[in-house]
Amino acid sequence: MRGTLDLFLEDIRTARRSVMSIVMLVGLVVIPMLFTWFNVLASWNPFDNTSQLKVAVASEDTGYESDLLPMPINVGDQVLNQLRANDQLDWVVTTPDEAVEGTKSGEYYAAIVLPENFSDDMMTFYTDGSEPAGLSLYTNEKKNALAPKITDQGAEGVSAQVAETFTRTVGHVSFDLVAGLSDFMSQGDTKAVLDRIQARADGVQSQLDMGARTARSLAGLVETTVPLMESAENIVGAANLELPEVQSTSLNVSTDALQQSLDATKASYDVVRQRIDALFDDASASRADRVATLNTLADQVDGTIAQYQNLHGHVEALPIPAADKEKALSRIEDAIANERALHSRLEAAANAPEPTKPDLSGIDAAKESIDGISTSGLRESISALQDSLGRVGQDLDTINAPVTIDSSSLTDAQTAVQNLAASLQNKANEFGDLKKDIDSAVESGDLKKLADLIGSDPDALASAIAAPVDIDREAVFPVTSFGAGMTPMYTALALWVGALLTAVSVRTDVVNKDKYGPIQRYFGRFGIFAAVGLVQSTMLILGLIFFVRIEPAHPFLMLLAGWLSSVVFMLIAYTFVVSFANAGKALAVLMLVIQVSSAGGAYPLQVLPQWFQNISPWLPVTYTIRAFRAAIAGTYHGDFWLSLFCLLLFVLPMLALGVLLHKPLEKFTNGWVETLEKTKLM
Numbered sequence: 001m002r003g004t005l006d007l008f009l010e011d012i013r014t015a016r017r018s019v020m021s022i023v024m025l026v027g028l029v030v031i032p033m034l035f036t037w038f039n040v041l042a043s044w045n046p047f048d049n050t051s052q053l054k055v056a057v058a059s060e061d062t063g064y065e066s067d068l069l070p071m072p073i074n075v076g077d078q079v080l081n082q083l084r085a086n087d088q089l090d091w092v093v094t095t096p097d098e099a100v101e102g103t104k105s106g107e108y109y110a111a112i113v114l115p116e117n118f119s120d121d122m123m124t125f126y127t128d129g130s131e132p133a134g135l136s137l138y139t140n141e142k143k144n145a146l147a148p149k150i151t152d153q154g155a156e157g158v159s160a161q162v163a164e165t166f167t168r169t170v171g172h173v174s175f176d177l178v179a180g181l182s183d184f185m186s187q188g189d190t191k192a193v194l195d196r197i198q199a200r201a202d203g204v205q206s207q208l209d210m211g212a213r214t215a216r217s218l219a220g221l222v223e224t225t226v227p228l229m230e231s232a233e234n235i236v237g238a239a240n241l242e243l244p245e246v247q248s249t250s251l252n253v254s255t256d257a258l259q260q261s262l263d264a265t266k267a268s269y270d271v272v273r274q275r276i277d278a279l280f281d282d283a284s285a286s287r288a289d290r291v292a293t294l295n296t297l298a299d300q301v302d303g304t305i306a307q308y309q310n311l312h313g314h315v316e317a318l319p320i321p322a323a324d325k326e327k328a329l330s331r332i333e334d335a336i337a338n339e340r341a342l343h344s345r346l347e348a349a350a351n352a353p354e355p356t357k358p359d360l361s362g363i364d365a366a367k368e369s370i371d372g373i374s375t376s377g378l379r380e381s382i383s384a385l386q387d388s389l390g391r392v393g394q395d396l397d398t399i400n401a402p403v404t405i406d407s408s409s410l411t412d413a414q415t416a417v418q419n420l421a422a423s424l425q426n427k428a429n430e431f432g433d434l435k436k437d438i439d440s441a442v443e444s445g446d447l448k449k450l451a452d453l454i455g456s457d458p459d460a461l462a463s464a465i466a467a468p469v470d471i472d473r474e475a476v477f478p479v480t481s482f483g484a485g486m487t488p489m490y491t492a493l494a495l496w497v498g499a500l501l502t503a504v505s506v507r508t509d510v511v512n513k514d515k516y517g518p519i520q521r522y523f524g525r526f527g528i529f530a531a532v533g534l535v536q537s538t539m540l541i542l543g544l545i546f547f548v549r550i551e552p553a554h555p556f557l558m559l560l561a562g563w564l565s566s567v568v569f570m571l572i573a574y575t576f577v578v579s580f581a582n583a584g585k586a587l588a589v590l591m592l593v594i595q596v597s598s599a600g601g602a603y604p605l606q607v608l609p610q611w612f613q614n615i616s617p618w619l620p621v622t623y624t625i626r627a628f629r630a631a632i633a634g635t636y637h638g639d640f641w642l643s644l645f646c647l648l649l650f651v652l653p654m655l656a657l658g659v660l661l662h663k664p665l666e667k668f669t670n671g672w673v674e675t676l677e678k679t680k681l682m
Helices: 002-017 019-042 046-052 075-084 096-105 118-123 147-185 190-230 232-281 287-317 322-351 363-374 378-394 408-444 446-454 458-466 482-505 518-548 555-580 582-598 610-618 620-633 639-648 651-660 662-678
Strands: 054-059 090-093 110-114 136-139
Touching (some): 019 482, 075 118, 287 322, 482 518
Antiparallel strands (some): 110 136
C-alpha cells in the first residue's frame, strides 16, 4: 500500500514539474466537459424551433356544390387560411408543382398537396361507400434524418385540425338548427303551421297514390294488347281478303291512341312540375296568381282526361274478343277516374285558404318510366304486325300461313309501367311515414328535450364533440427540457471518451519497475488515471448543474454517479492498455462504438434490433445512463443504487485481468509490442 501511494504521489509531482504535462491534463479534463455541454445545449429543446422548418402546402381543391347546398364551399382554401396562422412549422403556400419541385431541390423539407376532390370527399363523408378525404405528403428524406419525422407529425396535425374544424362547424350548424327549431315550436302559431305541413304531406301522398293507380291502369292496357295481337291469326282465317285493310286500320288506331296516351301523361307531369315550381319559387306571387295557375293545371288535366276518353273509343272499336276488350276498357276507365281525382285535388288546392307547394320528387322517376314505355318497342311491334298483314294481302297464296307475332316488346313495356306504379306507390308510402313522424315529433316534444340538452351555446357543444377528449398531461418524472433528457447519454459517452483519451495520453508502464512490485505498479499508476477521472466528472457535472442548468432532482447523486462511473471507465480503459498494450486501446474504442447504440441512451431498447437488446445488460455505460436518469428525473425504489451496484460489478473482471492475469499475459503482450515495433510503422 505504501509503494502504491508513493508511486501516485511521484506521478503528481512529475506532472506538476512539466508545463506540457499540465496542459495535457487540463485538455483531458476540458474535452469531455465541452463535449457534454455543447451537445446538451444544442439539443436543449429543438422542437420549439420547428417553426423554422419550411413546409410547402398547396391546394388543387375545386370545391363542392350540390342541390342541397347550392353555395360553393372550398375546404382546401379554408385549410390554407388556417395554416397561415399556424406557427408550428414555416408553412409556405404555393402551387402544387412548385411545392413538389421545391421539396426535391431541398428548398422545403416537405410538401402537402390537397387533391381536387378534397371538398367533395369532406362534404360527402356520410354517404355509403365514401372514402376518407386524403392529402398527399412529399418528404425530402435526404435533407435531414429527423426532419421527415417532424413533417410527418405536421401533416398528421393538419389532418387532425381539418377533421376537428369540420366536425365543429357541422356540429355548430346542426345544433344551432335544432335550437332554432325548438324555439320555433314554442311559438304560438307553430301548431297551425305544423297542421298545414301535415295536410300537405297527406295531399301529396294521395296524389302519388292516384299516380300509382293510373300507372297500374296503363299497365293493364298494355297487357290487353298482347292477346289483341295474338288474335290476329284467328281473324286472318275468318276475314279472308278483307283482313289486311280492316286489321291494319285497327292496329294504326290502337297504336296511335296508345302513344298519344303515353305522350299526354308525360306532358302532364312536365307541366305540373314546371308550373308548380315557377309558382312557388316566386316569393312575390300573390294568392290570386297561385289560384289561377292551379286552375290552369286543372284544365290541362281535363285535356289528359279527354285523351284517355279518345283512347277508350278506339279500343272499343277494335275487333277483339269481348273479355279482352272489357279488361282494356276497365283499365282505361280506372285511368280516367284517377285523372279526375287529380283534377279535383288541383281545384281543391286552388280553393284552399293558403296553397302550399307539394313535394314533386317522384315526378322524375315517373317521366323516366314513361320514356321507357315509349322507347320499349311497343309501337314498332304493332307496326311490324301491320306490315306483315299488308304482305298477306299481296300474296294470296300465303293467306292461310301462320302469323308469327313478337310480343316481347309489349311485355317489356308492361313491366316498365308496373315498375313505375311500384315507384309511385313507394313514394306515397314515404310521405305517409313523413306524416306519421311529424305527428310523433309534435306529440313527443323530442326537439325540446334535445334543445335543453344543447343549452344556450351550440358552439360550445359542437367544440366538445369535435374534441371530446381533453388530455391532461402530467409528467411522472419531469425533466427541464429535451436536452436535459439526453444528458445521461452525452455524459456517459463523454466520461468514456475521457477515459479513452487518458489511456492513450498517459503512460501505463512504470519506468522504475524494480522499485515497485506488479500490484503496486498497477494500482499506483492507476491513481493518476482515477484523479484525472474524478476531476473530469466533477467539472462536467457541476457545469451541467450551474452553467447548463439541467436542474437535476438529486444533484449530489448525480455527482456520485459521475465519480463512480468515471473511476470504473478509467479502470476499464487502463486495464485494457496494461494487459493488451495498443490492442487494448483499440478494444476500448470498439466498446465505445458498441455502447453508443446499445446502451439505450437515445432510443428505447425495445425498438432496437434484438442483438442490441441482448448485449445491453453487459455494457457498463448502460448502468451509468440509468443512474444519471434517476439522479436527474428522480429515483424510484432504489433504482439509482441498483444501477451503481451493477456498474461496480465491472470492477471485478478488470481487477482479475489487471492483477491476476497480468503475469500470464505479460509475455504475450511484450511479444506483441516488439513485433509491432519491428515494423517501424506502428
